[in-house]
Amino acid sequence: MNYMVFEIGLAIGLIALAGLLSAKLRFSVIPFYILVGMAVGPHSINWWHFDLRFIESAEVIEFLGRIGVLFLLFYLGLEFSVGRLIKSGKSIALGGTIYILINFTLGLLFGWLVGLPMLEILIVAGITTISSSAIVAKVLVDLKRTANPETEMILGIIMFEDIFLAIYISIVSGLVLSGSTSIGGVVLSALIALGFMLLVLVVGRKSVPFLNRFLQIRSNELFLLVIFAVLFIVAGFSETIHVAEAIGALLVGLVLAETEHMKRIEHLILPFRDFFGAIFFFSFGLTIDPFSLGGAVWLSLGAVLLTLAGNFAAGMWAGHSAGLSPKASVNIGLTIVARGEFSIIMANLAKSGHLxxxxxxFAALYVLILAVLGPLLTKENKHVYAVLDFLFKISAIGSKKAKKAETQ
Structure with missing residues (x-):
């Protein structure tokens, strides 16, 4: 018997209950969505008399989750603009380089210290380097921080990470799956990805007067159909040239944010963002096997601590280079600490290569911990900054006393 419609209805009901519980507890909803997905996924205990566990509907829920990522990044782009991104170009490139350099180096070092083979080290470094665009977008929107001064840097780092991801996956997949890779192919892939992003941003900005006239559509139904068509076509095409579809959605949002229809798009798209975004995090939880996590606890905890340290250092350095305040710099490191969809992609690559x-x-537990910690730390950024500021002052006082004692 086909239970697909019932399974999807049950999934939506569970997501709603998770949301109600998080609202009651006044806690970030993202971990609740992930945990409920884990609890009822195909790897979990058979809670249901008919052994449903979202087996028949898994592919459909996964696809709905992919749509959720598109809406999350598209909405985030609407809250930003191409103009602001261009003005911050140099600082974003520098901040992105700093972020990748610190976190990727720490990932390589961690893999080497725990005694992993070379290919596994490369996979682990990829897992620990790339932030979750979906979680970052959700956190920024939920906490109403899209207008904050550090948000430009955060978005820039996300886009910079995607360029790195395009290059890195090309290299690692060649090594893992075939044992070799073409340098020329890797360079070409990176240039195509970068060229596509620049093309969309430049052409999109030049096309704003045309878009203003073209989108003068009275019917909300037709208006949404046009917006959805552009969103899905650009995002889908992005994936064909090895640029993450989520970044394609972000680019569309950045362009449309320049038009006079931005407020209307934002208003109409909001329910879709919330609905499909919730399904994304639930679908991610469905992929995690809770019974396989025990053997990777210490490995995951070590990586989490290293990532927290690396993100703090990268955020402070990148923020300082952009002339941001120490508090804003701390916010950068906290906001992009969450790991998610890209880390799972790297783990699946390791599985395909029989590593x-x-x-x-390791990847599942690492991602789950940071998916919980990331939004929590970002929400409580004032308390985190206060603690760090206190520790810094104590350290400074101790340093002064030590120097004074030396001179006496």
Whole structure:
């Protein structure tokens, strides 16, 4: 018997209950969505008399989750603009380089210290380097921080990460799956990805007067159909040239944010963002096997601590280079600490290449911990900054006393 419609209805009901519980507890909703997905996924205990566990509807829910990522990034782009991005170009490039350099180096070092083979080290470094665009977008929107001065840097780092991801996946997939890779192919892939992003931003900005006239559509139904068509076509085409579809959605949002129809688009798209975004995090939870996590606990905790340290250092350095305040710089590191969809992609690559089986549970537990910690730390950024500021002052006082004692 086909239970697909019932399974999807049940999934939506569970997502709603998770949201109500998080609202009651006044806690970030993202971890609740992920945890409820884990609890009822195909790898979990059979809670249901008919052994449903979202097996028949798994592919449909996964696809709805992919749509959720598109809406999350598209909406985030609407809250920003191409103009602001261009003005911050140099600082974003520098901040992105700093972020990748610190976190990727720490990832390589971590893999080497725990004694992993070379290919596994490369996979682990990829897992620990790239932030979750979807979670970052959700956090920025939920906490109403899209207008904050550090948001430009955060978005820039996300886009910079995607360029790095395009290059890195090309290299690692060649090594893992075939044992070799073409340098020329890797360079070409990176240039295509960068060229596509620049083309969309430049052409899109030049096309704003045309878009203003073209989008003068009275019917909300037709208006949404046009917006959805552009969003899905650009995002889908992005994926064909090895640029993450989520970044394609972000680019569309950045362009449309320049038009006089931005407020109307934002108003109409909001329910779709919330609905499909919730399904994305639930679908991510469905992919995690809770019974495989035990063997990777210490490995995951070590990586989490290293990532927290790396993000703090990268955020402070990138923020300082952009002339941001220490508080805004701390916010950068906290906001982009969450890991998600890209880390899972790297773990799946390791599975396809028949690498050490510990990589899968390591990635799942690592992502889950940071998916919980990331939004929590970002929400409580004032308290985190206060603690760090206090520790810094104590350290400074101690340093002064030590110097004074030396001179006496």
């Amino acid at each position: 050490l089986p510990v990589i899968q549970p």
